[in-house]
Amino acid sequence: MKGQQPLIRSVFARPEKPGRSRGAGFVWVAGLALTAYLGTAVASANRERAWENFSLPEDGAAVSDSFRTVGRASWYGPRFDGKMTANGETFDMHAMTAAHRSLPLGSRVLVRNLDNGRGVVVKINDRGPYIHGRDIDLSYGAAHELRMVPNGLARVEITPL
DSSP states (O other), rough: TTTOSSSSOOOTOOOOOOOOOTTHHHHHHHHHHHHHHHHHHHHHHTTHHTTTTTOOOOOOOOOOOOGGGEEEEEOOOOOTTTTTTTTTOHHHTTTSSSSSSOOTTTTTTEEETTOOEEEEEEEEEEEOSTTTOOOEEEEEEHHHHHTTTEEEEEEEEEOOO
16 A cells, blocks of 8 residues: 555644745744844834933023933945935935934034044934944044044044034
8 A cells, every 4th residue: 555645644733835844934923023123123222312311492502411422433435325315315425414313304413533532513314323332323524524434433422403
C-alpha cells in the first residue's frame, strides 16, 4: 500500500500549505506589530520633553529660556539636497535650516555649539532626526558655521526665538 494516505488521521493535524511554513503568519504579524510600535516610538520620541516648559510670553517678546535644551546635533546635506522638506520647501543644504521632531515648522531657533561657543539661527523646515540620541539635524550650511562638519556630531544648546 505504498503511496496511499493513512486511514486514521489525528484530529489536530492540518494539511500543510505548499510554499509556506506554519510559523510564517506569526512572524509576519509580529514583524508588523514591532514596526508599528517602533514607528510610533520614533515619531513621538521627544515630544513630551520638547513641549513640557514651552510657553509664549504675553507681551509678545522672545520666548524665555524655559525651553532651552542641551542635546546632540547632527547634519545632513548632499543626499537630501533638492528634495522636498516637511513644510513643502525644497531642501537647500547651504541654507540656515534644520529638522526637529516637534518644534513648529517655520519657527526659528538659536543653536549654539557648546564645544566652541559658536551659534547660528536656523529655521525649522523639516522633521527629524530619526536616530536615537540626536535632537536636531542641521543643514550643511548651519553645521559649517558651527564648525561641526568634520566630526558630524556636536553637543549643542537649542533655544527658540
